[in-house]
C-alpha cells in the first residue's frame with residue numbers, strides 16, 4: 001500500500017513538472033520533454049509562459065534548445081519574451097510575421113501585441129514591414145513591435161536556422177551592469193544595456209517570461225527545450 005502511494009506521488013510529481021508553463025494557442029507538451037509552440041501548420045500561434053515571475057533585481061540566466069523547423073522557406077520564427085502586459089499570463093501578440101509577440105507595423109497600435117516588453121526574436125522569414133534582412137536572423141525587440149534597425153548576423157547572408165537541428169540559446173540578465181547578453185550556438189549574438197525595471201517596466205521588477213511563435217502562409221514545426229535555469233525570485 002505504501003509503495004503504491006509512493007509510486008502515485010512520484011507519478012504526480014513527474015506530471016507536475018511540465019505544468020511549470022502556462023500554454024496558449026497551439027502550444028503543447030511533446031514526448032521529448034520539449035514544448036511545441038507551433039505545429040507545421042499555416043496560421044498557427046503558440047505561447048508558453050513560465051509560471052513563476054522573474055525578479056529583475058536578481059541575476060537571471062536561462063539556457064534552452066530551440067528548434068525552428070526543417071524547411072528553409074518556412075516561417076515565421078520564435079521570440080523569447082519578458083513582459084508585464086496587463087493581460088498577464090494571457091497576453092499574446094499577432095500571428096504570422098509578428099510571431100505571437102508584436103503587431104503588423106510599428107505605427108499601428110491596434111491589434112494584439114505584448115507590452116511593455118522586451119524580446120529576442122529568431123526570425124526565419126523576411127518581412128519588409130519589420131525591416132528584416134533577406135536571411136534568418138536574431139534581433140532585440142521592444143514593446144510589441146517586431147520592427148528592428150539592427151540584427152545578427154550582418155554579413156552571413158545565407159544564414160539559415162530552419163536546418164532540422166536544435167540550436168542552443170542562452171539569455172543572461174545582469175542587474176548590476178543592466179546588461180543583456182544573448183548567445184546562439186555558443187556565439188554572442190546580442191549585447192545591450194538597458195534599465196529594464198525603470199525604462200521598460202515603469203518601476204516593476206516582477207515580470208513574466210516565456211516563448212512565443214507563429215506561422216503564416218508558410219510554416220514550420222517550432223519548439224523549445226529547457227537545458228538550464230538560474231533564477232531567484
Ligand SMILES: [Ca+2]
Nearest residue numbers: 072136160162
Ligand atoms: Ca530560413
Ligand SMILES: [Ca+2]
Nearest residue numbers: 123125126127
Ligand atoms: Ca520575419
